[in-house]
Amino acid sequence: MEHEEVKVRRGPRSRLPIVVAIHSRALGPAAGGIRLRRYPDWRDGLADALRLSEAMTAKNAAAGLDFGGGKSVITLGPGVELTPSLREAALLDVGELIESFGGTYFGGPDVGTGPDDMVVVRRSTSRVFCLPVEHGGTGSSSIPTALGVFAAVRAGARHVFGSPELSGRTVVISGLGSVGALVARHVAAAGARVVVSDVDPVKRDSAYEWVDPEKALRTPADILVPAAVGGVLSPELVPELAAPLIVGPANNQLTADPVADELAARGIVWVPDFIASAGGAVYTLLREVERLDEAAANARVESIGATVSAVLDTARDKGTTPLREARQRVETRLTGR
Template structure:
């Protein structure tokens, strides 16, 4: 294990196992989301915390943030039914555990949590971000994530097609949740097809001029750019041969099922923009505002810089013959090493 500090503690109120994994503070305080999810065994939650916190170190390093990587994971029993009271007890237990780390780690929303939950955690510790604006935080980060995705899309299109005019491109948006919906709205004017597992999202797609298709047809559409904006693990040895896009860039985390899939995309000539760079806008904005105490203008500049960061990764990959994924790994490792 190459983590600096890992603690698993049963909550005093909730009696649920809470893990905080701090991978690195070489660049500064560790930051990472709070995930509340069901696992077959609590040790599976610990394993997830280790994996996710290490990824957060890379994400912060690539984004140029003076922060390290950490993660909170709460392992719920598979059949656990959480009442409002039980949820509040759990969130306060999380806050107490984070407070006991004396500022080494700060948390924000992730799977199973949102800004309102951060406000409850914030009752027990100051080391939290993405609280609602009414509670003194920066609020929902999805718009800023989407803004970063647009900056990444322009960089990808400039690299792959020689121009960053998105209105000249055909795109497929797979997933119309909070981030995907913002991306869809921002792409007005482009030729867009869209899909979501929830058929109720169809009206949203048509509202912004997108053609509604099934998720499978969206994945395999003949378009310039595929934008994965739902769950991860989408790109596999089975799905890569079915793709007909020229490039992939989206906010979904952990898009590759295994690292070797990056090589399969490279062999097919499909330009894959590492999700660790593309999806960082929300994290960048929230931590810049709430942990680094920067102005809105400074935070916006950091988000916009995703485009330049990705351009550098793609240029490095093209110039050395490696995959963009390998270029991202090299950049993150270098920045963690010299911090």
């Protein structure tokens, strides 16, 4: 096991299996959101927590933050109805488990949770970020995450097309959740033709063109933005991809690291997800822990663009892949070498 500490507990109030996985605290206390999602089996939720916490180590390290990686997962089994009272019970349970780490892990929102949920978690632990502003937090991390993704998209476009301008470019966004919807707004405002998709048809928005979710990743485009859950870029899909640039906020987009080599071999530029998606962590941790003001924290989020440029340019110059370059940056921070 590569992880430092993993706790799995059936929530005493909710009776739901809850996981907190700490991958690394080498750079400081671990930080990472609380995911609330349906899984076929709680073990799938455990596997997700292990992968997601490892990705948080890379994300926080590559972004220059003095935080390690961790993640919480509340697993909802098939057929279990998520009533408001079950939700409250699960959030109190996860808070209690977070509290048991004695300040070496901090939670926040992730897929399935938001700032209002953090108010409930706060009743069990003070180690939680992104409370609404009226509760003393900095609110939704989706806003800075989307800002960072937009900076990454522009930097990717500069690398691939020679210009960061998006006007006239076709951008496919797969996943219209809290981050995907904001990324759509940014790229549309920049003049792109925006095509969106989501597994939930009620997300269909007349402001954008719509493509069915099973077709989204294969839709011809200049830029593909994976903004749903992970594990979408597989060896089977690579030959069918139809965009020269892939960059988006979904965590753990590759089914496995070697997919990065297959993407590169096809001439597709893939921006590592843990670089592109760091805006929420960067903004939240700098504001709530380092006490930076909004402008300074946003400037650090925008600097994700410079990191993406450096990673892509160096990979091209050295003939490696963006993933290798990005992993090298993480290694350097973790080991000083």
